[in-house]
């Protein structure tokens with residue numbers, strides 16, 4: 429294997445070639461990994477500071493027309509009791525987030541046809557007139573016209589993970605909805621042109637995913653100049669076709685350490701991007717996962733404000749802990765962050781381009 433190179437600054441990390449990046453993803457020596465964590469943490473502090481921006485998550489619908497093989501909301505999962513929140517319920521969540529010191533709200537859901545142009549536009553307008561929250565949408569693959577209308581209504585950001593840059597794997601895991609529909613990568617371009625801050629990302633440890641493709645994913649984050657990079661471990665859901673798969677020797681493990689390697693390298697390659705320490709990482713390691721993410725490159729948290737009765741039914745993957753370890757009040761968040769040497773971010777926490 430290639431000799432391990434430990435660069436002295438982020439310029440050095442950015443100049444690593446693909447084989448050297450892959451070497452880092454495969455690294456298991458704790459002393460060397462410590463160097464990676466430290467480099468990522470230094471870069472995080474230098475470029476985006478000690479503020480942790482909190483985005484309040486509300487999972488407004490579990491209806492979905494898609495059949496993604498990895499996701500528990502897939503239409504094929506007939507055992508799941510579906511729900512849709514009312515606008516009033518969502519607005520009540522927005523108000524709780526505002527009071528808790530979140531700078532933005534993330535409206536996430538399955539690809540629910542009832543969340544149409546008018547419904548979402550109205551909801552976005554209502555949130556923007558009653559709070560100062562930045563609004564992020566994460567509603568799957570939508571028509572460019574819809575994305576444009578929602579932007580006109582005031583939505584600021586859109587999250588759409590490309591899930592993996594490995595084309596065959598993506599095609600297998602993510603059957604297209606309609607022939608000729610735009611790919612997620614093409615939609616990311618549309619989002620950029622429409623004036624959204626753009627977030628994307630991948631799952632780590634998908635069956636059949638290669639280390640080489642994770643290196644390509646990292647390169648793509650930088651090429652796409654992402655404002656936000658969402659990275660989480662793949663967690664098999666028993667009611668999906670991937671639920672019972674037995675990992676093969678040589679597979680990329682979807683564990684907390686591998687996820688953190690991606691956080692750290694993403695921070696080093698894209699120093700200004702916003703990088704959440706995700707719920708999926710918190711689910712794998714409820715005691716420490718989110719904190720590890722914040723220490724290894726992340727600067728964003730997404731506390732879950734979905735009311736418990738709905739939250740239980742938004743089961744993308746099993747065991748979602750959803751903020752049970754992340755407080756949902758301003759005081760609680762300030763204390764939790766303060767104990768970890770960080771502070772609650774102020775304002776919407778838009779992506780910075782300069783230090």
Ligand code: SAH
Nearest residue numbers: 498499537538539567568589661662663745
């Ligand atoms: N319908 C929207 C929002 C989906 S949920 C969309 O498709 O964009 C957000 C993310 O959860 C997905 O992009 C995917 O990366 C992640 N996810 C889905 N199933 C998962 C699983 N089994 N384990 C871990 N993450 C998963």
